[in-house]
Amino acid sequence: MPMPQVPFDDRGLAxxxxxxxxxxxxxxxxxLWDYHYxxxxxxxxxxxxxxxxxxxxxxxxxxxxxxxxxxxxxxxTRGSGGRGYATPDNSQPRLLSRxxxxxxxxxxxxxxxxxxxxxxxxxxxxxxxxxxxxxRLENVLARQEWNDPAIAExxxxxxxxxxxxxxxxxxxxxxxxxxxxxxxxxxxxAGTLRAALLDHGVVQEAAxxxxxxxxxxxxxxxxxxxxxxxxxxxxxxxxVVLQSWNPAGHDRLxxxxxxxxxxSPTSR
Amino acid sequence: MPMPQVPFDDRGLAxxxxxxxxxxxxxxxxxLWDYHYxxxxxxxxxxxxxxxxxxxxxxxxxxxxxxxxxxxxxxxTRGSGGRGYATPDNSQPRLLSRxxxxxxxxxxxxxxxxxxxxxxxxxxxxxxxxxxxxxRLENVLARQEWNDPAIAExxxxxxxxxxxxxxxxxxxxxxxxxxxxxxxxxxxxAGTLRAALLDHGVVQEAAxxxxxxxxxxxxxxxxxxxxxxxxxxxxxxxxVVLQSWNPAGHDRLxxxxxxxxxxSPTSR
Numbered sequence: 423m424p425m426p427q428v429p430f431d432d433r434g435l436a437x438x439x440x441x442x443x444x445x446x447x448x449x450x451x452x453x454l455w456d457y458h459y460x461x462x463x464x465x466x467x468x469x470x471x472x473x474x475x476x477x478x479x480x481x482x483x484x485x486x487x488x489x490x491x492x493x494x495x496x497x498x499t500r501g502s503g504g505r506g507y508a509t510p511d512n513s514q515p516r517l518l519s520r521x522x523x524x525x526x527x528x529x530x531x532x533x534x535x536x537x538x539x540x541x542x543x544x545x546x547x548x549x550x551x552x553x554x555x556x557x558r559l560e561n562v563l564a565r566q567e568w569n570d571p572a573i574a575e576x577x578x579x580x581x582x583x584x585x586x587x588x589x590x591x592x593x594x595x596x597x598x599x600x601x602x603x604x605x606x607x608x609x610x611x612a613g614t615l616r617a618a619l620l621d622h623g624v625v626q627e628a629a630x631x632x633x634x635x636x637x638x639x640x641x642x643x644x645x646x647x648x649x650x651x652x653x654x655x656x657x658x659x660x661x662v663v664l665q666s667w668n669p670a671g672h673d674r675l676x677x678x679x680x681x682x683x684x685x686s687p688t689s690r
Numbered sequence: 691m692p693m694p695q696v697p698f699d700d701r702g703l704a705x706x707x708x709x710x711x712x713x714x715x716x717x718x719x720x721x722l723w724d725y726h727y728x729x730x731x732x733x734x735x736x737x738x739x740x741x742x743x744x745x746x747x748x749x750x751x752x753x754x755x756x757x758x759x760x761x762x763x764x765x766x767t768r769g770s771g772g773r774g775y776a777t778p779d780n781s782q783p784r785l786l787s788r789x790x791x792x793x794x795x796x797x798x799x800x801x802x803x804x805x806x807x808x809x810x811x812x813x814x815x816x817x818x819x820x821x822x823x824x825x826r827l828e829n830v831l832a833r834q835e836w837n838d839p840a841i842a843e844x845x846x847x848x849x850x851x852x853x854x855x856x857x858x859x860x861x862x863x864x865x866x867x868x869x870x871x872x873x874x875x876x877x878x879x880a881g882t883l884r885a886a887l888l889d890h891g892v893v894q895e896a897a898x899x900x901x902x903x904x905x906x907x908x909x910x911x912x913x914x915x916x917x918x919x920x921x922x923x924x925x926x927x928x929x930v931v932l933q934s935w936n937p938a939g940h941d942r943l944x945x946x947x948x949x950x951x952x953x954s955p956t957s958r
Contacts, residue, residue, distance in 0.1 A: 428703055430788050435696055435765065438706030443774070469827070470834055493773065496702065504739035505712070505761060505790070507826065507833040508859055520698050522773070545813035545877075546849055549831055557825035558705035558775065561735070563817055565775040566738055583813055591773055609813075665705040 434499025434516065437507065440466035440578045443492040446647050447521065448684050450487035452494060454646050457614035462498070470509065471500050480613040482519035482551070489523035495646060497556070526649065531676065534652040535574035537588065537643060539632060540564040542684035544580045544587075544609040552612040561647035563591045574651065575643045579632040581605050591645040592616040594625055594675055597637040601675055602628040615646040624675065642675055647686050650676040653655045691875025705775065706824035709733035713762040715789065716952050718755035720762060722874075722914050725882035730766070734823035738777065739768050742785045750787035751878070757791035761915060763957055765824070794831065794953070797946065802920040803842035805856065805911060807900060808832040812848045812877040812922065815947040820880040829958050833857045842919065843911045847900040848877050859913040860884040862943055863906040869943055870896040883914040888952045910943055917953050918944040 433439035443588070459479070461597055466473040473586040483494050501513040542564040550557065562578055575588040584686045587593055587610040592614075605627045606612050619625045630638070641653040652673065663688070701707035711730055714721040727747070734741040750760055769781040775809055810832040818825065843856040855861055855878040862871045862884075871888070873895045874880045887893045898906070909921040920941065948954070 426698045428698075430694045430696075430763075430765065430786055432832075435700070435703045435767075436710070436824070437830050438824055439827060439830050442704070461869045467832070493772065495698075497698065499703075505763065506830045508837075509830070510833055518698055544818060545815035547813035547828065549810060550827055555827055556704070556706055559707060559818055559823055559825045560779070560815065561775045562705050562707050563700075563737070566777055569776075606832070 425428070425520065428516060428518065429502060429589045431502045431504070432475060432499050432516060433436050433501065433503045433513070434497060436503070438558075439495060440471065440499035440556045441445060441469065441554055442498070442556060443494075443496045443554060443646060445496065446683065447483055447487065447492040447494050447591070448525070449490060450483060452483055452493070453683055454614045454618055456537055457617045458616070461554060461612065461614060464587070465555060466498070468499070468553055469555065471498065471515050474515065476519055482517070483521070485521075488521070491524040491526060492521050493524045495520050495522075499556070501565075506519050511583075524647070526647075530574065531649055531680070531685075534654040535643070536572055536655040536657065537575040537577060537604075537653050538573050538657040539635075540567050540576040540589070542567065542578065543583075544578050546581055547609040548608055551609050552606045554611050556676065561589050572687065573657065577632070577635070577656070580659070583631050583633065585630050585632050585635060586610040586675040587592060588643045591643040591648065591651075594619075594642040595630070595635075597638050601625040613645050615644055615679055615682060619675070619679060621679060622682070642681055643689060646683060649683055650679040652676065693788065695768060696767065696770040696784060696786065699772070700767050700772045700784060700899065701769065701771045701781070702765060702824055704771070708739065708765060708767035708824045709735070709737065709763075709822055710766070710824060711764045711822060712915060713764065714792070715751055715755065715760040715762050715949065716761070718751060718756060720751055721951055722882045722886055725885050725914075728885070729822055729880065730764075731881060733823060734766070736817060736821055737768070737823065739766065739783050740881075743784065746785055750785070751789070751923055753789075756789065759792040759794060760789050761792045763788050763790075765862065769822070776843040792915070794915075798842065799927060799948070799953075802922040803911070804925065805843040805845060805921050806841050806848050806925040807846045807903075807927040808835050808844040808857070810835065810846065811851075812846050814849055814876040816876055819875045819877050822879050829857050829900050843924065844905070845900070845924070846853055846878075851899050851901065853898050853900050853903060854878040856911045859919075862887075862910040862912060863898065863903075864908040864943075865906050870898070872897060883912055883918075883947055883950060887943070888949060890946060890950070892946045912943070912947055914951060917951055918947040920944065
């Protein structure tokens with residue numbers, strides 16, 4: 423299938439005026455679809471873009487699967503518009519999709535990952551917080567801070583120093599036996615796996631300063647495609663190890679998270 | 691000429707990973723080009739995107755003009771990339787351009803405009819402040835706050851309440867005989883006309899709180915395409931007039947601004 427294109431005057435290109443979703447397909451069936459749909463709806467409400475019909479959305483995954491696991495990426499833009507920021511009266515939203523085969527890296531489930539703390543601080547914008555909009559330069563710049571392949575992710579704090587997320591995953595920690603994830607009212611993307619874990623009562627929201635992150639008992643990064651990665655080592659900006667965690671042992675976050683995603687329970 | 695297209699995997703579409711310029715062409719010659727080029731260069735440096743050659747840029751306006759005034763819009767993206775925020779090693783930046791005829795609204799130079807104060811507050815992100823990147827959802831949302839055609843622009847403050855810019859123009863004010871424009875170290879787009887007015891010593895940077903804006907003597911909004919609009923009335927969020935200005939009389943900002951843009955001096 424040829425790759426979809428958008429014209430020069432598409433507002434998704436011009437202004438990042440749209441939203442996207444990255445959905446795991448298992449045997450052609452979207453995983454956590456209700457959560458993706460809910461986030462898409464929220465994004466459309468915030469940006470005032472008409473939501474495509476369920477039929478249009480379902481059509482994006484109706485062809486036979488090419489692999490057991492695939493990634494379905496959806497991009498929804500406001501459509502074409504003239505010069506200027508004003509929302510055109512007659513714009514037709516543009517829904518684009520692309521499916522690519524996917525192989526999950528299960529080693530990272532078992533062995534854990536090393537991550538770092540990014541220097542970039544996410545700006546506050548409550549009108550855009552949580553939704554998966556197309557204005558992602560902060561994530562791009564944060565991800566440019568390192569290219570060591572031994573570093574799997576980077577933690578992002580906000581302008582006030584609160585932990586928010588990782589560059590492409592949400593973050594979770596354990597303290598005093600309970601599991602937490604940061605609130606995302608000012609910035610960050612509210613991942614679908616995070617939403618499902620909150621709904622299932624596995625985790626709860628709590629604020630933690632980046633400067634206090636070394637006090638937690640365990641740390642994970644996770645999203646709805648890669649699953650749950652235990653963090654072995656968290657590196658500071660200067661490469662100094664702040665703390666290391668041992669990912670071995672019972673790991674409720676990963677067990678429930680992988681159940682939600684349909685991944686086999688990890689055996690250790 | 692057919693409208694240029696970008697593929698689904700272009701990072702300008704996916705993440706707003708790129709910059710743009712909107713350049714006034716007079717008889718096919720770009721106005722304030724050195725300033726547009728300087729901002730393009732700064733944007734590329736901040737985002738770590740290779741700048742196109744001058745030859746590539748010049749080629750975007752080398753065909754014969756279709757009108758005395760045209761708008762040349764340039765979009766430069768990081769090019770195509772795989773899934774994920776990491777900058778691809780082998781990406782080729784994509785330079786797109788489009789020329790459209792333009793008719794300037796000279797009535798607004800003479801009669802002034804009414805503007806409003808937007809409720810949206812711009813988030814702080816010093817790494818992106820000043821450059822004309824493709825992450826413009828804040829401007830889009832701010833411009834959605836009104837659709838009364840009698841309101842020409844909306845003023846934007848930042849999260850701390852400082853005046854920053856208008857949705858698609860910079861803002862200038864006069865106080866005690868001197869002309870000022872806000873610093874843009876935390877957010878906002880540093881317009882090329884603003885830069886030229888600063889370079890020529892016509893205006894200087896100063897911070898002013900939105901809550902103090904009613905104390906200024908005169909107010910303007912301006913950009914390198916529309917020229918300089920005197921503000922007649924500034925409306926608050928609830929529609930109440932905070933203050934009105936009389937645009938008649940000597941107006942150094944407009945005279946010098948329009949000289950810089952090659953517009954005829956306004957006669958009153």
